[in-house]
Amino acid sequence: MQLDIDIYKTLRAGKRSFTLDVQLQSSSQRNVIYGPSGAGKSLTLKAIAGLLTPERGHIRLNGHTVFDSRAGVDLAPQARRVGYLFQDYALFPHLNVRQNIAFGLSHRWFNPRARERHEQVEYWIRAFGLEAMAHQLPDDLSGGQRQRVALARAIVAEPQALLLDEPFAALDPSLRNTMRRELSDLQQLLQIPMVLITHDPQDVQTFGDHVVELRDSEPDKQIRASCHHKANEATSCKDTSIR
Numbered sequence: 001m002q003l004d005i006d007i008y009k010t011l012r013a014g015k016r017s018f019t020l021d022v023q024l025q026s027s028s029q030r031n032v033i034y035g036p037s038g039a040g041k042s043l044t045l046k047a048i049a050g051l052l053t054p055e056r057g058h059i060r061l062n063g064h065t066v067f068d069s070r071a072g073v074d075l076a077p078q079a080r081r082v083g084y085l086f087q088d089y090a091l092f093p094h095l096n097v098r099q100n101i102a103f104g105l106s107h108r109w110f111n112p113r114a115r116e117r118h119e120q121v122e123y124w125i126r127a128f129g130l131e132a133m134a135h136q137l138p139d140d141l142s143g144g145q146r147q148r149v150a151l152a153r154a155i156v157a158e159p160q161a162l163l164l165d166e167p168f169a170a171l172d173p174s175l176r177n178t179m180r181r182e183l184s185d186l187q188q189l190l191q192i193p194m195v196l197i198t199h200d201p202q203d204v205q206t207f208g209d210h211v212v213e214l215r216d217s218e219p220d221k222q223i224r225a226s227c228h229h230k231a232n233e234a235t236s237c238k239d240t241s242i243r
């Protein structure tokens with residue numbers, strides 16, 4: 001993926017303020033943003049997805065400008081064509097598995113109908129082994145099944161990038177290893193570019209062809225980005241600047 005980000009935003013809540021100031025460039029398909037809690041990882045991912053608008057800067061995905069404050073470009077989330085896997089999966093509790101996945105295709109304000117069938121939705125239901133529970137609600141699924149539904153919803157519309165916020169954090173340790181392997185195989189199969197955020201060194205090891213570390217640098221609460229690559233990666237670390 002070609003990822004080119006240079007964003008700045010100050011958020012205020014009461015007397016607290018937090019400044020997000022992140023620059024990163026990558027041409028890898030597997031990118032990991034790593035760092036402690038509160039360092040700004042989720043905010044960075046939300047800005048890429050169009051769920052948070054930076055005050056200034058730019059975001060380019062695969063050569064397409066999705067945000068550029070100077071040029072007045074700020075594409076709506078749907079127009080950015082990114083799949084987003086939220087930390088808690090954010091499945092709709094009142095929609096069954098099939099409807100939740102179909103929601104990934106929908107740009108409508110009303111929910112997909114329970115009986116509606118889409119070829120792509122059926123494909124991912126089969127690929128993730130969810131046939132037997134396609135009519136069930138999220139509350140009646142295991143953690144791993146819920147994660148598969150959320151992942152299917154994120155990729156069903158064939159996004160140009162997949163954004164994953166702590167995808168394994170809600171799983172117990174043994175399932176975490178299985179799901180990590182599944183996601184790794186899926187990324188290789190689909191060759192879908194991804195940005196994954198995590199605290200977990202094992203995720204960095206598995207997915208971090210390009211690793212960006214966000215650090216909270218007291219006292220001004222500015223975020224610093226630094227990067228490193230796996231030893232066998234040809235790309236250079238110079239392409240991520242540190243402010």
Ligand SMILES: Nc1ncnc2c1ncn2[C@@H]1O[C@H](COP(=O)(O)OP(=O)(O)OP(=O)(O)O)[C@@H](O)[C@H]1O
Binds near residue numbers: 035038040
């Ligand atoms: N709307 C907001 N207004 C003010 N501050 C905010 C807002 N949203 C997030 N923050 C603050 O921004 C900082 C970064 O939040 P963010 O969610 O990006 O952290 P994170 O690195 O993803 O943490 P975690 O690993 O715990 O999920 C936190 O200190 C948070 O309290």
